[in-house]
Amino acid sequence: MKKIGVFVCHCGKNISSTVNIEKVVDEISKYPGVTYCEDYKYMCSSPGQQLVQKAILEHKLDGVVVSACSPTLHEQTFRNAAEISGMNPFMLEIANIREQCSWVHSDMKVATPKAISIIKTVVEKTKLNEALSPLKAEVIPxxxxxxxxxxxxxxxxxxxxxxxxxxxxxxxxxxxxxxxxxxxxxxxxxxxxxxxxxxxxxxxxxxxxxxxxxxxxxxxxxxxxxxxxxxxxxASYVDNEKCTGCGACTEKCPSKVISEFDEGLGKRKAIYTPFPQAVPNKPVLDKDHCIYFLKDGKCGICKITCTLDAIDFNQKxxxxxxxxxxxxxxxxYELYPIKNMVEYGAGKYPDVVNGLQFERLLSASGPTNGNIRRPSDGKIPKRIVFLSCVGSRDPEHHQSYCSKICCMYMAKHALLYKENVKDGESIIFFIDVRTGGKDYEEFYTRAKQEGEILYVRGKPSRIIKEGDDLIVWSINTLTGKHLRINCDMVVLSMSMIPxxxxxxxxxxxxxxxxxxxxxxxxxxxxxxxxxxxxxxxxxxxxxxxxxxxxxxxxxxxxxxxxxxxxANDEISHSPVTAIVDEDICSGCGICIPVCPYDARELGGMQPKAKVNELLCEGCGICVAVCPSGASQQKNETDTQIGNMIEALL
Amino acid sequence: MEIIVCIKRVPQTAEVAVKIDSTGKGIEKDRLTFDTNESDTYALEEAVLMKEKFGGNITVISLGDEDTEDTLRIALAKGADNAIRIKAEDFGVLDGFQTSQILQSAIKTLNYDVIFTGCISTDAAYSQIGVTLAELLEIPHASLVVNFDINNERADVQRELEGGLIEHLDISLPALFTIQTGINEPRYASLIKIRRATKKIIKVIGKDELQQDEFISNSTLDELFVPPISKQVEFLTGSVGESSAKLAGIFKEKGLI
Amino acid sequence: MSEIFVLIEHRQEEIRDISFELLTCGRKLAEENSSKLTAVILGFNTEKIVEKIKSEVHRVLIYDNEILKEFNSETYQIVLSYLIAKENPFLFLIGHTAFGMDLCPALATQLKIPFTTDCLNIEISDNKIKVVRQMFDGKLDAKVILRENPSYMLTLRAGSFPATESNLEAEVSNLDSPISEEPDYRKFIEYIEAVAGDVDITKSDIVVGIGRGIKEQDNMTLIEDFAASIGGVVACSRPIVDSDWLPKDRQIGSSGKVIKPKLYIAIGISGAFQHIAGMKGAETIVAINRDANAPIFNEADYGIVDDLFKVIPILKEKILEMK
Amino acid sequence: MKSKKSMVTELNQEIREILIEEGAEDIYKCFQCGKCTSICPWFQIEVFDFPAYTFSLKTAMGDMAASEDKFELEAEIDMIYRCVGCEACTDQCPHGISTPNILRAARRLLVDFGSYPDTLKSVVQKIHSDANPLGEPREKRADWANGLEIPSFSADLEFLYFTCCLTAYDPRMQKLSKATSFLLKKAGISFGILGEKESCCGEAIRRIGSESIFQEVSKANISNFENYLVKKVIVSSPHCYSTFKNEYPEFGAEIEVSHITEILFDSIERGTIIPNKEFNKKVVYHDPCDLGRKNNIYDEPRNVLKSIPGLELLEVEDFNRNLSVCCGAGSGGLWMEWDKDERIVNVRLKQLLETGADVIAVACPYCLQMFEETLKSMNSNVLVMDVTEILLESL
The missing domain is CATH 3.50.50.60 (FAD/NAD(P)-binding domain)
Incomplete structure (x- = not known):
């Protein structure tokens, strides 16, 4: 019979306020196989761990059960402590009487017997645990x-x-x-x-x-x-070994395509480098828009133009x-599409743009060379309305999270716009202005003043086009007044999505x-x-x-x-993995597709399931689906589980 | 100022079908909505206005069954301070005169400067409770009041006469006034007052507590019946002259011109 | 059977119509029960009134005193309780008017006489009285039996007994008022005339309702003239108020006023249910509309299917002829 | 005498608690963005401010219908009864908060204490007593069907046609029920009616706040459905539709409900109804709130119209489908009357007329009533027709 020690943690009052520790210790001490039982206020503390170590040595324990919090928190802590005392770390188990017991109950009369049951089951498990050693694997650096x-x-x-x-x-x-x-x-x-x-x-x-x-x-x-x-x-259809990035092919290419880099506000060619500073600075050929590919070889101007013969239409x-x-x-990330915003015109109006499009309008390398022009007619916008939280903070229709950067970039946009268009007027609709970051609040304050930005609290409900103007409907929630604001452009700070x-x-x-x-x-x-x-x-x-x-x-x-x-040549991997008793395995293969880690395969002359233990995370699905019981999990054997259930009943 | 307002819970029958029940003496009440009698709501509002002006207390009193407590609670929510229900279930069928006597026996023990009642109930429509009650209490009264104020501890009252004429009176207090609709605009109850009203205790008085055993009846209702009417449009045909002449003849015949 | 008494109601030196209706009713009951009819007049300088009443009754009792010049229910109560106690009439009839309502319950209660109010019909048999009166917003009639007693008091609804003429010769007696001063607890101050031009459509016996069929504001005069010719007031459905041709307080309907006149004439109104809700309580409803299928005809007693602009001027003429 | 206004709002947890008990539990979701307010139809009324966004906060503070001042209180209650329950706010709210539900919580308490508009009191009384808001006799509920040979519903019939009170009684609206029964027969659909056994669906009074009477009338309908073994119901009114589909199940109803436009589109697709007569008119379709926004039926009525030869279907730009604007009749609005320049129906009608349509097509008796009555005082030649009426003309 193995000698098991049980250590009951109070976790301050986390456990002891709803679990009667004294009673637990009293009960568990009497449980068959438990040769030692002790409680302590904070078992994870240094003196707490020493209690465990000392008991292992003094009482020559074969196994230890620590009744405390979830194993994700301190299983490793206690296993390390046990190892120092010469115990195989896998002989130590955690009984979770905090998350699964004290925290979910308020009545001590219910929690205490439950804690006792939990501990008994883990004691049963521990009795049949085997000493395991971690698996080792090489690391490719x-x-x-x-x-x-x-x-x-x-x-x-x-x-x-x-x-x-x-x-x-x-x-x-x-x-x-x-x-x-x-x-x-x-x-x-x-x-x-x-x-x-x-x-x-x-x-x-x-x-x-x-x-x-x-x-x-x-x-x-x-x-x-x-x-x-x-x-x-x-395939880029350009031989980068030969290409010097001279740009002649791009210049001559007759096919104009909407530029992704300019967020649809500018054009690029079918053979292109996305922007002047691109790395690598070699063009790629966009097959979907290339006339050569679309019209069965009827173009090829780039190939003719390239003096280095770097264009290779046959590249694979x-x-x-x-x-x-x-x-x-x-x-x-990318930005949530404007077309999802039906009430804001759903992409119908070219002068309703997203934040990245506005960046391109502000950028010196952008389609307007950094001069702000509205997309529809190139007019200098005299009033721009910025909308916060578009598609963000909207659990009902879009994303529930805050996109975090919009408050700051809107302030920046409005400030840069003011620098660009001296008589321009910015109105920012906000719900909350969030400036959590170093120097952010200061920037917001500066932008508001220098950019002469009108901040209006409210979430507009509609953008409607009337003649040349866009009209934004909202209310000012601080004054309660209705607003129908005419403007030349609207910038929607769309939510960031993956x-x-x-x-x-x-x-x-x-x-x-x-x-x-x-x-x-x-x-x-x-x-x-x-x-x-x-x-x-x-x-x-x-x-x-x-x-x-x-x-x-x-x-x-x-x-x-x-x-x-x-920094290490090899890593260790948990030995708590599945194993297959090849004598029983019929090679049915049910376990192969269910493994979420691709850790299984069928091998051998008479196919049997095999476990790649380095991949196996010990989730146990294969054990559950195995019709013959050939799959077993180390230290989670059927016998152990049976004993645990018995202890519970 | 101590004000008493007598109110009645009545079925709202003005706009809906009314059917006679199997006894032939009452109406089917299942599908009817009950509410405070219309002119009583004006009486209550007048009391609240007077309280706002002169201070004091308002007691609403009603003779009715348990459901009447809902009606009393509404009055509490609209500004009354106390409510008394006299248990109708302790009595059998009552006529207006008996009702007046029961009210009187309950009110005579109370302090009051002014009693307001509605000028008519929409169900029985006798217009007699208020005036009878005043007589039983031996206080002066004025009915059909459309304007009310208090000066030098006397009531300055206007009564509505037929044809748009108003009668201006000066009445000593205590006195009883039956209130005509339109004298004021009855208020809504605020949620705060509704909340408070739901917590107030309504005093319930049984027959035993009235110190009077006999209440003489003046009349009994023998039967209810549907007034004989037949409404089928009669189109008056012929030339414009003919149809007009026929219509004018009908007006004459009916004494309408 | 002892006599039937009628209280003559008068105001500002004019006898009220109700008095003649009461007399008609009283005469009928007196005839049926082989009794006599007595008119009771309280007033001041009552000669003119007495003159008109003399032919209506068998006997006239007059209290002529300055304090009785105007109706004051408390004064009346003192005088009448004295009179009734002395004369013991079988039935005392009062009009169900603002005066009657103020007087009857108190007077009867004081005298311990069984009474009831607002009667439409009165039946006497074996010294017992049974009356018909309306209940539940006028939707039902009730037969009510009064407690048996040597004398009774009733108030009668106006219009229940259309006045008829009579040529009796009354014996006229002047009596001395038992009091000489108006009681201090109730003092009459004055009559106040309603402000001219202030029309309350809910109080008028005849209402002329106009709707969209009137077409233009200029046509309003046509309707106003017509209404004047039959002594009615002009009211309307919603579109007319919307056009600001009449003020909101003239609107009939669920969101306007609910009216119950004796006569309602709907002119050029199709009859949206919101409107119907406001006028279906009228005693007699006449609809004039070009569209025979207009819902208003479902509610009407009489209908003329024709162009209102043709009908109204002619109807006005015919009415003036009849008057 | 007017009491002095206090500028201090006191927190009143009790009011909050009772309002939450009555269904205002959504208030804690609100982050006061105000989107509800500018999507609300009242936003389009220039002279009136309906601060929808304040109701959550006011409720949380217990500051709803709380004024001690008679006139202020009247204004507050007036406000509570302005809401037409169109759920445009709910549809757009980032947190799906239903302002109508918050206001309804207050309405329920006010109704219990008789503190609501008289016109609505009368509607409640009539529905309670006569099972319809018009105060017409129960016995006449099936009069519209006289001579049309429509059977009384029995279990061997597939559908129950449940008329709306308006289409049952109002002579103008009866054209809808007549058209509907004609079309159903034409499509070979087996159906019957319950006539005087039908009660109003109760939608309006539930929205008005009269919960107890709503439950009474709805239970009468539900037990009828059970007794007559009704499984499938066809309705003319989106209000009946919404109530049967979304609310009656609360009380144990197990019925499948279809709006007439769903049935008609299905019949056209199956070829049992073939519109072949040209209807050469420009028609704009108005989305009823209870059909569109609340039940996602946008396409069926449009598809019925599109199947009619010669008909040119127009849309109100920016204000169609879920962004449609209420006709103003919802949640008791049919019986409320606001100043002439404070009527939602005028806003919507203007949008519909600006499309240049000859005919405004509706699929709801309430909308029809509102538009037609308002057009009467507008000197317009534009017609208001129900989808069923238009379809009938093309047969």
């Missing part, structure tokens, strides 16, 4: 970073500078992301491109960074330390395979997202840049709306996490 906006760029540079290899993947023709589209940045008003382009160049020149633009992730397998990735490099998509130890996801394809990508990566498609972090406070799935890290707006300083911080933090991983 190379990182894949998906998305080359400011987040991806920053993380790449940090890791590359530390001497590790980086593969930086970008689906568009250039790196830079949305930050490259911006004019000036709050709160300092330095030029966005001026601060971004040096970093872009640094990326392109860094010996440790392999840049794959115009590329997408196709497939992924493996686990932390050892991922295998397949990347599709889309290329699959690149790589092995990496970690992956940072930094795919960024960029297109995030759900598909998350599925390939098998990492969880929240309801809106933002990737979920492992812990909102303590593990903000890691996914719950080991080996994946998050940087930037892929995780939620953020401003640039926050994105950069998070990117560097993700880089630091990757570097910490790479």
């Amino acid at each position: 190379k990182v894949l970073i998906i998305g080359a906006g400011i987040a991806g760029i920053q993380a790449s540079l940090d890791i590359a500078d530390a001497g590790h290899q980086v593969i930086l993947l970008e689906k568009s023709p250039s790196i830079g992301g949305h930050m490259a589209q911006l004019s000036e940045t709050f709160p300092t008003l330095d030029c966005s491109q001026c601060i971004l382009t040096p970093k872009m160049v640094a990326v392109s020149q860094h010996k440790n960074i392999k840049l794959l633009t115009y590329s997408e992730l196709e497939d992924l397998s493996g686990s932390i330390g050892n991922f295998k990735v397949k990347i599709k490099k889309k 998509d290329k699959i690149i395979e790589e092995e990496v130890g970690a992956i940072i996801v930094a795919t960024g 960029s297109k394809g995030i759900m598909a990508l998350a599925k390939v990566l098998r990492i969880p997202t929240n309801d809106y498609g933002f990737l979920s972090e492992a812990h909102p406070k303590l593990r903000p840049v890691e996914s719950i799935v080991p080996g994946f890290y998050l940087a930037g707006t892929v995780q939620g709306p953020k401003d640039i300083p926050e994105i950069v911080s998070q990117a560097s933090a993700a880089a630091a996490k990757v570097l910490a991983l790479f």
